[in-house]
Amino acid sequence: MNAMILAAGRGERMRPLTDDCPKPLLHAGGRPLIDWHLEALARAGCSRVVINTAWQGEKLRAWVGDGHARGLDVRYSDEGDRALETAGGIARALPLLGPRPFAVINGDIYTDFPFERLALPAGHLAHLVLVDNPPQHPEGDFALEGGRVTMATGPRLTFAGIGVYRPALFSGLPVQPLRLAPILRRAIAAGLVSGEHYRGAWHDIGTPERLRELDAQLAGSHPPR
Numbered sequence: 001m002n003a004m005i006l007a008a009g010r011g012e013r014m015r016p017l018t019d020d021c022p023k024p025l026l027h028a029g030g031r032p033l034i035d036w037h038l039e040a041l042a043r044a045g046c047s048r049v050v051i052n053t054a055w056q057g058e059k060l061r062a063w064v065g066d067g068h069a070r071g072l073d074v075r076y077s078d079e080g081d082r083a084l085e086t087a088g089g090i091a092r093a094l095p096l097l098g099p100r101p102f103a104v105i106n107g108d109i110y111t112d113f114p115f116e117r118l119a120l121p122a123g124h125l126a127h128l129v130l131v132d133n134p135p136q137h138p139e140g141d142f143a144l145e146g147g148r149v150t151m152a153t154g155p156r157l158t159f160a161g162i163g164v165y166r167p168a169l170f171s172g173l174p175v176q177p178l179r180l181a182p183i184l185r186r187a188i189a190a191g192l193v194s195g196e197h198y199r200g201a202w203h204d205i206g207t208p209e210r211l212r213e214l215d216a217q218l219a220g221s222h223p224p225r
Helices: 033-043 057-064 085-097 181-189 208-219
Strands: 003-006 048-053 073-078 102-106 109-111 126-131 143-145 148-150 158-165 193-197 202-204
Touching (some): 003 033, 033 057, 048 057, 057 073, 181 193
Parallel strands (some): 003 102
Antiparallel strands (some): 126 158, 148 193
16 A cells, blocks of 8 residues: 655644654654654555645655655655645645545654554545543544544544545645545545554644653653644
């Protein structure tokens, strides 16, 4: 399975750390955040990884290169001076991702999710990984009922920023700034999105404080949770 790492965001909430560094190159546990993803994808047997870039994308290219040293084929989808948001970025990268289902991972999370188990059930357009709601997002995003993602009221889980998608979910979309959430909600309403609840390590690195917390945990003797 091919994969895409979302890395084009400006990282406004991470300033001033991101004033001269793209967010996926911020360090936690002695290495850039994106390195954790690249190594996990290589272990999972992923062959091609597409990275979308915008803000200081040349620094990402310089660090990651063509991926061959990591056992990967890394390609880049350059979005210019203005990032296309999640859905717009994926739509632009479709020619690089190929005709089969592909994984997409947010570049600003840390997780020990085993990417090798990602799969998309037949008859679905998307498969989402959901996690327990973190303190900064207590209301969650979606409900999970019998392996299907729904918009039902009641207890919800948080979208982890890890998913598998069929290209058809994005085909025909204009290459312009587009959010992913409305597209997912339409597919969920049609009963075309499966999901799973992951209870392992997952961190949304949205602020400098959260980055420091993750760094401290990774530097310790216990795995982060």
